[in-house]
Amino acid sequence: MPYYDSNTHNKIFSLSEVCASIKRTINNRYGSDFWVEGEMLRLNHYPYNGNAFPDLIEKKDGTVVAQMRAVIWASDFRRIASKFKLYHSIELKDGINILFRASIIYDTFYGLSLRIIDIDPAFTLGQMEKERQECIDRLRKENIFGLNKQKILPLLPKRLAIISVESSKGYNDFVNIINSYSNRYAVFYYLFPSLLQGDGAVSSIIKVLEKIRLVYDFFDAVVIIRGGGGDLGLSAYNNYELCKAVLYCPLPVLTGIGHSTNETVCEMIAFHNGITPTDLADFIMQRFVKTDEQLHKTIDMLKLKCANRIENEKEKLSMLDKYIDLLNPTNTLNKGYSVTLKDGKTIRQANQLKKGDRIVTRFSQGEITSIVE
Amino acid sequence: MNETKEKSYTECFNELKSLVDSAAEGQVEIDELFDKVKRAKELILVCKDKLSRTEVDIELLTRKMEEMQAEN
Structure with a gap:
């Protein structure tokens, strides 16, 4: 309880009384939580007890216009962190913009701070997406x-x-x-x-x-x-x-x-x-791998085309060979036909010859000479 | 025969072709025809020989390419 100084008559409070008063006032005024947008300058997460004490700021044209301490208790932190993980792309870290639900708390030891109960990852993702799009x-x-x-x-x-x-x-x-x-x-x-x-x-x-x-x-x-x-x-x-x-x-x-x-x-x-x-x-x-395969295919194709070409030429040659055999007079003579020559020239018609002409008849084997009667 | 060896396949084949064409004409004298047929038979052997050599060359070459690929 405050007391009055006997000399000055000033009402004197103890420190804890001041703190209790502030706490009462704040609790009365800020009974509910609300959504706040801000930049998390530093997360200050302490893994050994799971609590985090973020430093929050607001910047305008590059200068800090507001700063406040916050607290995320371990149980809240675990829930918020797993919610963020669901978004896959973002983590709670220094330097990101966040939209969070908080209440104002006052502690007799640590003073005034924001207690963060929830964070909306969609907001942060949106901010990042905005930066991405800007880039x-x-x-x-x-x-x-x-x-x-x-x-x-x-x-x-x-x-x-x-x-x-x-x-x-x-x-x-x-x-x-x-x-x-x-x-x-x-x-x-x-x-x-x-x-x-x-x-x-x-x-x-x-x-x-x-x-x-x-x-x-x-x-x-x-x-x-x-x-x-x-x-x-x-x-x-x-x-x-x-x-x-x-x-x-x-x-x-x-x-x-x-x-x-x-x-x-x-x-x-x-x-x-x-x-x-x-x-x-x-x-x-x-x-x-593909280049190698192509090379293999090309070699195979080359082999095939070469083989085809050679086969083709062989066929042409054998056709010509057969045709030559048909033209070959030896084959005709072998069948029993003979050829008649006069002065080394082939006689094709009987009227080319007259009586007394000397002709040569060639057979498959040998030749004879005769006089036309 | 030596002279023929130096000729390319295409040259030999073309010679053969025109030889056969001219032999097919009716007016060829029999002695000439004998010669043409003889020459044509020769050329066919030369051409066949060239083809089988080429076949072997291609086989060796592709085998070498495949070996080089396998080494890589």
Whole structure:
């Protein structure tokens, strides 16, 4: 209870009394919860007890115009996080805009904060979709959207610059497939390690692309491989600066980012989007397999055509051979016919001869000379 | 015969063809006809020989291509 100072007659409260008063007032004034829109500057999640203490801000034209602490108790956090997971594409993390249901609470130790009871993932997704669309619009407006698609991918991409993480499942899936063909097709690849998701991914991938630019002569294509990390943290691939770096890459860029949500801008603008690392590896190796098959078919076709041609010529020759046998006078003579000659010329009509002419009659075997009577 | 060997298949075949055509004409003297038939028979042998050599060459070549493919 407050008391009166005997000298000054001031009413004096204890700190806990002040706190209790504030608490009472706030509870009376803000009895129900309400929806609030804001940016989560930092999530501040403590896994050991499951509670989170987000810092919320509102920005206007780039400057912070309001800031407030919030709390998400462990039980609420679990429910909200699993709800977000259902949306697949988004996670609760620093720097996203959220629409949340909250009540104002006042704690005698921690002071005023917003207790977040629920978050609407559709809102955050919408915000991300908006950013994605803005990125697409900007690239289209700058007329660079199709830049990488104009590059030329060699029929057999034999030298790959891979942007990935050695320990990731996606990278291993990818190189396992490439390696499984190594006895038939030698594909050289070199790993350029990079962060692939989350906030650091944008600058990390851009840096690696710059590195590849210096040695691009040694490669046929750039391959961005991710996977095994779920669908979370993909917003980096909708980032304008990253997309621009991909577009201006001197080599065709192939993506195998692996997720089940909307295609990211990066995948849209890439020379080819293989969807998953496995699909992308198949896409590359199928080019080798198909070329090989075509070569086989061509050889078979060549053999067949050559054989046909030779058969054809043989038939023509045997027909000519038969015809020559028909013309061959030896065959006619063999049948018992004979030929009559005068002065070495064949006599075809009896009136060509007159009495006393000397003629030669040729048989199949031998000849005789006679005088015409 | 040596001279003939150097000729291509097509040259030999064309010669054969015109030989047969001219032999088919009725006015050919019998001695000439004997010669033409003899020459034609020769040419047929040459052509057949060339064809079987080509067959072997193609067989060797395609086998080599297939081996090269298998090595890759």
